[in-house]
Amino acid sequence: MAHAQLAHQSSRETIAQFDRYVVPNYRRYPVALVRGENSWVWDAEGHRYLDFFPGWGCNLIGHCPPKVVEAVREQIGQLIHVPNTWYMESQGAFAQALSERSFGGQCFFCNSGAEANEAAIKLARAYGHSKGRYKIVTMEGGFHGRTFAALTATAQPKYHEGFEPMVPGFVYTKYDDLEATAQAVDDQTAAVMVEPIQGEGGVKIPSPGYLAGLRRICDDRGALLILDEVQTGMGRTGEWFAYQHSGVVPDVLTCAKALAGGVAAGVMIARPEVAEVFKPGMHASTFGGNPIACRAGLATIETIEDDGLLERGKAIGARFRSQFEALRQELPEKIRDIRVLGVMIGLDLTFDASDVVAQCLSRRLLINATHGHVVRLLPALTISDDQIDQGCAILADVLREAVI
Numbered sequence: 001m002a003h004a005q006l007a008h009q010s011s012r013e014t015i016a017q018f019d020r021y022v023v024p025n026y027r028r029y030p031v032a033l034v035r036g037e038n039s040w041v042w043d044a045e046g047h048r049y050l051d052f053f054p055g056w057g058c059n060l061i062g063h064c065p066p067k068v069v070e071a072v073r074e075q076i077g078q079l080i081h082v083p084n085t086w087y088m089e090s091q092g093a094f095a096q097a098l099s100e101r102s103f104g105g106q107c108f109f110c111n112s113g114a115e116a117n118e119a120a121i122k123l124a125r126a127y128g129h130s131k132g133r134y135k136i137v138t139m140e141g142g143f144h145g146r147t148f149a150a151l152t153a154t155a156q157p158k159y160h161e162g163f164e165p166m167v168p169g170f171v172y173t174k175y176d177d178l179e180a181t182a183q184a185v186d187d188q189t190a191a192v193m194v195e196p197i198q199g200e201g202g203v204k205i206p207s208p209g210y211l212a213g214l215r216r217i218c219d220d221r222g223a224l225l226i227l228d229e230v231q232t233g234m235g236r237t238g239e240w241f242a243y244q245h246s247g248v249v250p251d252v253l254t255c256a257k258a259l260a261g262g263v264a265a266g267v268m269i270a271r272p273e274v275a276e277v278f279k280p281g282m283h284a285s286t287f288g289g290n291p292i293a294c295r296a297g298l299a300t301i302e303t304i305e306d307d308g309l310l311e312r313g314k315a316i317g318a319r320f321r322s323q324f325e326a327l328r329q330e331l332p333e334k335i336r337d338i339r340v341l342g343v344m345i346g347l348d349l350t351f352d353a354s355d356v357v358a359q360c361l362s363r364r365l366l367i368n369a370t371h372g373h374v375v376r377l378l379p380a381l382t383i384s385d386d387q388i389d390q391g392c393a394i395l396a397d398v399l400r401e402a403v404i
């Protein structure tokens with residue numbers, strides 16, 4: 001039986017439905033979440049959790065940010081969906097806002113990071129087509145999504161296993177190694193695609209000068225530079241986009257996750273001279289750039305600017321860093337490295353972090369582990385100092401108690 005109204009059932013009842021009716025492709029925590037407010041979330045039993053990883057990075061301005069909620073509520077009562085055969089004010093305004101905060105490019109909207117990267121890969125191939133350029137060079141340890149081209153771009157064999165053959169024309173090289181990349185790029189290369197910080201790959205921040213070096217290689221060889229800012233973009237690192245720390249400008253940029261305050265949205269932004277190769281009919285997305293997502297995106301930008309959240313992100317990062325530096329002094333055998341840029345935070349442990357995640361969950365702190373031993377935190381730009389201190393105290397206790 002289907003109910004338009006939910007029954008407010010227990011976590012256990014929801015889990016039973018999932019076991020029976022939902023494809024088992026996710027490992028889930030045994031909790032059903034029902035409500036969120038800024039950096040707090042509540043489960044079906046009414047327990048409150050402090051969220052250091054809100055929405056896997058999608059809730060960068062917190063759960064249910066008021067301006068986003070208001071914009072979506074208003075839009076949903078006017079028009080829920082407008083396909084791309086029509087103009088709509090919200091899409092034009094959102095494209096202008098993103099273009100003005102990046103590099104003056106043109107926007108293609110979609111619904112996720114993988115889709116944004118598919119668009120970027122297709123655009124690079126279309127742009128290079130007449131010159132025989134089709135190869136896409138990507139970095140080992142990178143992550144670009146689960147659809148086929150994005151998955152092939154993801155140079156991690158564990159994600160390809162069982163799905164081969166992959167899409168032809170992809171070349172893998174070492175991250176943060178300009179010499180290796182220079183060797184991988186040739187006159188058949190359409191684009192080099194890279195994350196300015198590898199997120200899923202372990203919050204890896206490359207050496208200073210890395211993006212500038214990649215820009216030089218691309219310019220010398222006539223290849224495009226695509227930056228995957230699906231995770232780093234929209235203010236997470238203390239600038240609108242992570243490339244802005246470097247002064248290097250890409251040809252194509254992708255962003256999703258936090259783009260619309262937690263509403264599903266993705267975008268590819270391309271220099272107009274590159275974007276123009278996409279003629280009508282060459283690429284599309286039915287839901288991409290819908291008015292709900294675009295209104296939510298505009299409200300996200302307004303919130304970040306009105307509340308000074310880019311600056312706040314830098315201060316939050318500094319507070320986490322100082323707490324973790326002190327903890328590393330205390331636990332040098334457990335903490336190998338601390339990597340922070342804005343609210344993109346990695347704590348590299350000397351041991352597997354999965355039990356740390358479970359222990360934090362049992363104390364009602366939500367965190368993530370990636371690449372086995374890296375605790376990854378993507379806290380909201382709206383988190384308070386008190387909440388940071390509370391969560392860090394829990395994490396510190398868990399690390400103190402961890403047996404290695």
Ligand SMILES: Cc1ncc(COP(=O)(O)O)c(C=O)c1O
Nearest residue numbers: 112113114143144145199230231
């Ligand atoms: C850098 C990067 N690119 C692409 C993706 C894929 O995004 P989505 O899951 O929205 O398809 C992710 C997701 O974690 C990501 O971190």
